[in-house]
Amino acid sequence: MHPAAHRAPADALRSRPRLIATDLDGTLLHDDKSVSDRTVEALAAAEQAGVEVFFVTGRPARWMGVVSDHVHGHGLAICANGAAVVDLHRGRRIVQVRELAEHDARRVVHALREAAPGVTFAVERTGGFHYEPSYPPVHLDPSAVVAPVEKLLAEAGTDGTGKPFTSQPVLKLLAQHPRLDPDAFLTLARLSAGRYAEITRSSPTALLEISGLGVSKASTLALCCAQRGISADEVVAFGDMPNDLEMLGWAGTSYAMANAHPDVLAATTHRTASNQDDGVAAVIERLLADGH
Structure with a gap:
């Protein structure tokens, strides 16, 4: 049996989201930068259920090998805190740039x-x-x-x-x-x-x-969602550090990791277990079990 996760309030999980947006370091990844078997299974189950998964990270495209093998469906990631949209299926190619002048x-x-x-x-x-x-x-x-x-x-x-x-x-x-x-x-x-x-x-x-001014994880995620006809209310986001704050504030439902920075814990309503305890996977499992 998986370790018990921090359970979210029931009203946070009334229906299945259309998109899951998750940070990587300190959130989806373990401290050794690995992706647990439990998390791999949860990500695959989400996409099989028709829920898109976006990795939204401060990492550059060249550091995305940690999750390239766990991409399904769309294969896109938002990198460099929103400055680049990267196609992980095509050699981590940058397909959209929001530059700093x-x-x-x-x-x-x-x-x-x-x-x-x-x-x-x-x-x-x-x-x-x-x-x-x-x-x-x-x-x-x-x-x-x-x-x-x-x-x-x-x-x-x-x-x-x-x-x-x-x-x-x-x-x-x-x-x-x-x-x-x-x-x-x-x-x-x-x-x-x-x-x-x-x-x-x-x-x-x-x-x-x-x-660049106006460039953040949130603003690029909002652009990507708009292109897919997905509203903020249909997005569940996960994060742990100050560079996640705008994204967590934009998404309809947001979770701070148990190991999150104090500012992130103060700014979010919902909590999940730490990255070491597969907190993202725990919420995804529950979303898929409780959604309709």
């Missing part, structure tokens, strides 16, 4: 350099990931250009193959600080640069993720 990215860099001395940057483009020499060496791309961010955002810049950066839209700007508290850094960044871009976080460290 480079002039806005440069404004953010300037504002954060003044507000938070010691900040370092990386740039996620459709063609790859590039970073400053002092950027923390985590998940770094060996083919990346390593240079000051001003060069990485320069109009005449090129990648390691000589391809111009101008042909590769910016999906995200990342800003990391070695000393600041993560939530304090987020607040400071929004105050100093929030007029130029959307700023959020999903890491336990002081790492910010910066997208």
